[in-house]
Amino acid sequence: MNNSSTFLLESKLKRLKISFSKENGKIIISNAKLDLTVLFGLVFLPLIVAVGIGMFFITSVANYSERIDIKILATLVFLVGIAIVNGLRIMSKLKANKNRKVLDDKGITIVENDQIQRFDATNVKDFEYMTKKLDNEIFEGKVFLIATNNQKHLVLGLDEESEHYLLDDLFWFIDYFKKHIEIETL
Structure with missing residues (x-):
């Protein structure tokens, strides 16, 4: 070479x-x-934020109108989606090069x-x-x-x-x- x-x-x-x-x-x-900053920033952080928002949503659902509830639910789905896609991306790359x-x-x-x-x-x-x-x-x-x-x-x-x-x-x-x-x- x-x-x-x-x-x-x-x-x-x-x-x-x-x-x-x-x-x-x-x-x-x-x-x-395994890039720990990507793992934390694109997988764990969105999951942690989604759990926090979910906890807030569950504890205070009676105080907000239905319109805000849909926004919160959409945000939860978005954050969990980001975490899942990036987690699958990382696992796929690790598996392909094992x-x-x-x-x-x-x-x-x-x-x-x-x-x-x-x-x-x-x-x-x-x-x-x-x-x-x-x-x-x-x-x-x-x-x-x-x-x-x-x-x-x-x-x-x-x-x-x-x-x-x-x-x-x-x-x-x-x-x-x-x-x-x-x-x-x-």
Whole structure:
């Protein structure tokens, strides 16, 4: 692996908060980092505020008109919705990147459920991607390695707030992996 492409890979993984390390010229990609500020700010804080508003709503429901009750109820639903969507987003990213991937000399080794499989130009057919819209502002993408026996192996999972940026990242990773294992690009 040349240093400039390795530097770009490391930069992209850092930006996407996907954990990696370097050992003896190998890049080891493992779990996505759990961003505690995002977890607290976008999951726990909305839930805590929703519980507080809910408690206030229950204890003082007789003192307010029906119009305010609908606003409070809508706010509760909105806050709980934010917490659920962001919680699912975090869990999806952690699940997609739970297996260990080792980029070594012209190959990718995937450690999955205590099984070790090494892929190189002789047993990889292609790479493909999949995208999914999680909500109005968040898109999830995954990069799969397609073995010559047509089995799909998840290599990376990431999310972005822009579908355009997500597709750019997915295409970049696919191109990087193809060049790394030296399979022909069509």
